[in-house]
Amino acid sequence: MSTVILAVVAVILCVLFRILNVNSEPTKPVVFCKDRNFFESILxxxxLLNEPYQPTRLWGFSGHVQTVVHSIIGRVRCPLPIGERCLVNLTDGSTxxxxxxxxxxAKNIQPEDDFTLAICPGIGNTSESVYIRTFVHHATHQGGYRCAVLNHVGALTSVQVTAPRLFTYGHTDDFDMMLKQILERWPNTRIIAVGxxxxxxxxxxxxxxxxxxxxxxxxxxxVCQGYCALEGTKWLLMWHNFRRFYLYFMTENMKSIILRHRKVLLSEDVRKKHKLNERDIFSAATLPELDEAYTRRVHNFGSVRELxxxxxxxNYLKDIRSPMIFINAKDDPLVPEPMLSPVRNLASMKKQVLHLELAHGGHLGFYEGGLLxxxxxxxxxxxxVALTAGIIQTSLKT
Known part of the structure; x- marks a missing residue:
């Protein structure tokens, strides 16, 4: 009997070691950059780009654990920065x-040192998301930067939607409006965007x-974007590497946002205008199904593919003219490595573009240090914070 128990324990340990990938070693980020001068200026x-990234020893080498810990637990001993909420009434009726x-x-900042980070969170996230709060705390305290965080329309539980629309994957007008508001209030500031x-x-x-x-x-x-929604959904619809589970939770989160604002988003007039069927919306099992039933109709796209x-x-990379840095982890369960080829090519061909690939980090995790x-x-x-300083130094030279 004891032999059987030992065998079972051995199997469990082997599985855990495989899942946690504990045999891996810390490695330096892999850099893709055609522009040597740009890279050296950033460096x-x-x-730290020349130093190995040291994930938390017992579980940090697993992209899944990094991702789950990030999404469920958030940061360790997370500080709560105190900010000012700003509201803007848009022409379409949205708030x-x-x-x-x-x-x-802040009171001692000279005009030449006035920099603002314009931060755009992930899907359904806001300034109240834990990873945003900790980054803001670090950027304001260690970097000395002002931070402005966009709250995606509909994502805040404390703010009701005032027009029949939510944020989308490609709607950039809200971000543009935030930038205009920042410059209206601080006309001498210079801005670095972080998404x-x-x-x-x-x-x-x-x-x-x-x-x-x-x-x-x-x-x-x-940070950790997938670059192509068409390819991304193909990967997320696969059960391999548990991607379908991640897709399920993202879909349910979006459905809960729609349900929260149901009175405005699914009023009788809105349903008739866009030919919406509530049953199809709330029975959607995947984001493409939800986008077919709701998103593409509300935003007047002929198909989900078109959206x-x-x-x-x-589809916009070739027209970028400003310095840009992209960060991805190769063990990101939501963005598999094959999806990184477009940005690798961009960084290998275009000036002032840098792409960093880390072997570990998961999706927005990148926990480091410690045993447990x-x-x-x-x-x-x-x-x-360091890369922001690099972009600023690059801009001062030009």
């Missing part, structure tokens, strides 16, 4: 909100669109 301010956080020494996941797609698309952008916008950093093509930053309990500040938080 001066971000020497846009964003939160502003000043650095500790996470869906927010990374929005920021990248914004920089590649045929539109007028503020001259104060110096560059951008994108995804319009939304995907991959990670450091309060993640590798990503540290890297973003």
């Amino acid at each position: 001066k301010m971000a020497p 846009l909100t964003y939160d502003v956080y000043e650095p500790l020494e 996470f996941s869906l927010g990374g797609n929005l920021v990248t698309k914004y920089f590649g669109e045929q539109r007028i952008r503020p001259s104060a916008l110096l560059g951008a950093i994108s 995804y093509q319009w939304s995907s930053s991959v 309990y990670p450091n309060p500040v993640t590798w990503l938080d540290r890297a973003l």
Whole structure:
């Protein structure tokens, strides 16, 4: 009997070791960058790019654990920065909100040192999301930057929608409005955009669109985006690597947002105008099904494919003219490695573009240090502040 128990324990340990990937070793980020001068300028301010990323020893080498810990638990000993909520009434009747956080020494900031990080969170996330709060705390305290965080329309539980629309994967006008509001209030500030996941797609698309952008916008950093919604949904619809589970939770989150604002989003007039069927919306099992039943209809797209093509930053990469840095983890369960080829190619062909690939980190995790309990500040938080300084130094040279 004891032999059987030992065998079972051995099998369980083997499975755990395989899932947790504990045999892996820390490695340095892999850099894709054609522009040597740009890379060296960034490296001066971000020497951690030449250092191995040290994930939390017992579980940090698993992309799944990094992702789940990030999404369920968040950051360790997360501080709560105090900010100011700003509301803007848009011409379509929507109420846009964003939160502003000043650095500790805000009163002593000289005009030449006035920089603002314009932050765009991931799908259904806001300034109240834990990973946003900890990054804001680190950026304001260690970097000395003002932070402005876009709250995606409909995502805040405390703010009701005032028009029959939510945020989408490619709607960049809200981000543009936040930038205009920032510059109206602080006309001398210079802005660096930072986007996470869906927010990374929005920021990248914004920089590649045929539109007028503020001259104060110096560059951008994108974290863990998937670049192409069409390809991304193909991968997420697969059961391999548990991707279908992640898709399920994302779908349910979006459905809960629609349900929360049901009176406005699914009023009788709205249902008739866009030919919406509530049963189809709330029975949708995947995001493509939900986008067919709701999103593409409300935003007047002929098909989900058309919506995804319009939304995907991959279709706007060639027209980017500003410094940009992209960060992805190769063990990200939501963004598999084959989806990174477009940005690898971009960084290999275009000046002032840098792509960083880490072997580990999961989706927006990047916990580091410790055996079981990670450091309060993640590798990503540290890297973003340093990379922001690198973009600023690059802009000052030109």
